Amino acid sequence: MFEKPPKTVCLLRLSAIGDCCHVLPVLRTLQNAWPDTDFTWIIGATEAAVLGDIPGVHFITVDKSRTLRSLAAVRRELRSKPFDLLLHMHPNLRANLLSLNVKARIRLGFDGARAKDGQRLFTNAQIPAGDRQHVMDGFFEFARTLGIADRDLRWDIPISDADRAFAERHIPEGQPVLVISPCSSPRRGRRLNVRNWRAERYATVADNAISAHGARIILTGDASSTSRAMADDVRTHARGDVTDLTGQTTLKQLLAIIESATALLCPDSGPAHMGTAVGTPVIGLYAGTNPERAGPYLSGDFTLNRYPEAVQQELRQTVDEVAWGTRLHNPEIMDLISVDEVCEQVDRVFASAPDPCEQH
Numbered sequence: 056m057f058e059k060p061p062k063t064v065c066l067l068r069l070s071a072i073g074d075c076c077h078v079l080p081v082l083r084t085l086q087n088a089w090p091d092t093d094f095t096w097i098i099g100a101t102e103a104a105v106l107g108d109i110p111g112v113h114f115i116t117v118d119k120s121r122t123l124r125s126l127a128a129v130r131r132e133l134r135s136k137p138f139d140l141l142l143h144m145h146p147n148l149r150a151n152l153l154s155l156n157v158k159a160r161i162r163l164g165f166d167g168a169r170a171k172d173g174q175r176l177f178t179n180a181q182i183p184a185g186d187r188q189h190v191m192d193g194f195f196e197f198a199r200t201l202g203i204a205d206r207d208l209r210w211d212i213p214i215s216d217a218d219r220a221f222a223e224r225h226i227p228e229g230q231p232v233l234v235i236s237p238c239s240s241p242r243r244g245r246r247l248n249v250r251n252w253r254a255e256r257y258a259t260v261a262d263n264a265i266s267a268h269g270a271r272i273i274l275t276g277d278a279s280s281t282s283r284a285m286a287d288d289v290r291t292h293a294r295g296d297v298t299d300l301t302g303q304t305t306l307k308q309l310l311a312i313i314e315s316a317t318a319l320l321c322p323d324s325g326p327a328h329m330g331t332a333v334g335t336p337v338i339g340l341y342a343g344t345n346p347e348r349a350g351p352y353l354s355g356d357f358t359l360n361r362y363p364e365a366v367q368q369e370l371r372q373t374v375d376e377v378a379w380g381t382r383l384h385n386p387e388i389m390d391l392i393s394v395d396e397v398c399e400q401v402d403r404v405f406a407s408a409p410d411p412c413e414q415h
Contacts, residue, residue: 056161056180056201060089061139065157068144069099069117072306072325073349075106076210076332077191078144084198084207086111095138097129097153104306105329108213122149130156142197146174154178163197187379190349208353210332214311222311225273225298231405232271233264234316234335237289238282239324248281249343249386250322254288256394260320263398265295268405270317275309275326278302318357318404320397322389327351336404342391343383345374357400361391 064085068078075098082094095113098106103116115132117125133156141159143150146169154162154177164170164178166185175181182196195206226232237257239250264270274289274297276282286301304312313319313326314333321327322340330337330351337351339358342365346358363374365388370377 056163057140060092062091063093063136063138064089064095064140064142065138065159066094066096066142066144067150067154067157069097069119069150069153070102070145071099072102072105073328074190075099075102076325076328077352078194079106079109079210079212079332080191080206080208081194081198082112083209083211084195084203084205085201087207088198088203088205095136097157101306105310106212109211110213117153119149126153126156129153133157140201141178143174143178144194144197146171148172150174151177163200165193169193187348189347189352191352212310212332214307214314214333218305218307218311219315221304221308222315225300225312226315227271230271231268231317231408232273232315233261233401233405234273234275234313234319235261235289236275236319236321236324236326237285238276238279239322240277240279249384250324250389251285251386252322252340252389252392254285255292256397257289257320258292258294259394260397260401261289261293261297262295264401264405267398267402270405272297273312273316274299274301275304275312276301317408318401320401323349330354336408338397338400338404340389340392340397342388343385345380348380357404359392359396359400361388364391 068075097115100116100118103114107114115129138159141157141162143154143164146165151172151174161180162178163180164174166181168184182200185193235257239248261272274286282301286299290297310329313330313335316335318336318338319330320338323344327337327339331353336357337354339351342361345362346360350358365383366372366374366377369383369385
């Protein structure tokens with residue numbers, strides 16, 4: 056597609072945190088292959104709070120709660136800045152409209168099956184169709200289409216000394232730590248979150264980690280009423296001591312907490328991919344969504360995957376028979392994941408973890 060590396064590249068991916076974490080190794084791969092290329096990333100404001108200080112990348116932040124104002128700001132900033140290449144990695148209507156402000160000779164987007172909301176009308180080149188790929192593998196098709204086959208599975212998200220100091224205040228030296236991030240944000244248009252496990256089950260797992268491993272338990276989550284209620288329920292059911300940081304961390308502080316943990320336990324959510332980004336083993340809980348498509352990329356061995364049973368129970372089909380990315384909407388299917396098997400995974404992670412006393 057290019058005889059020599061492009062001088063300027065614009066990457067468009069607004070959200071969500073997990074997907075932006077999937078995109079970052081692709082950007083690292085391009086940076087490694089094209090060290091002299093100037094990269095710009097148009098990104099959502101929440102996601103910029105985690106990724107927006109990556110060196111060597113110019114970020115244009117979009118506040119999705121103020122779409123019209125953001126469109127005007129992006130237009131002003133890009134008015135006199137043409138690009139050799141646009142990587143249109145967000146196939147939805149808002150991103151498509153934003154892409155109109157990007158002047159680029161080559162506009163590379165998704166294949167027909169993944170080019171939602173008419174994305175192909177806003178691009179002039181497409182990646183090849185992918186057969187049942189993980190989301191990150193789909194993003195890597197952009198690099199492969201550009202002739203870059205090698206992958207740089209590197210995140211290197213900056214974390215300040217102040218944010219690491221915050222984590223150290225809550226993580227005693229030499230003590231193993233299980234971070235529990237129990238809530239996943241509900242999908243747009245749905246009041247009920249069908250990806251969350253029961254609070255009393257998290258509490259039982261926490262008590263097992265305390266008794267079996269002497270672990271410090273840290274609860275995390277955003278400041279929403281859903282997260283607050285879940286955290287309160289976990290603490291009510293837990294017999295052991297639980298440190299509750301729900302609604303008390305910035306996203307960078309949360310990243311530092313996860314980085315310092317022995318393991319992270321969570322459902323299908325952004326923190327799962329933040330854990331992958333900082334190299335922390337993730338015990339992912341999946342029943343309503345398929346972890347082979349969107350699970351923690353490097354923690355497949357620790358992920359509890361009850362999606363096949365859930366598909367059979369709810370749809371009377373196999374995973375191979377349903378459309379890739381099919382989501383299930385019955386919250387009770389998360390009960391297919393038992394406490395005992397989650398405790399077993401926690402035990403496995405803690406048994407394989409380096410001695411925390413030897414890391415200091």
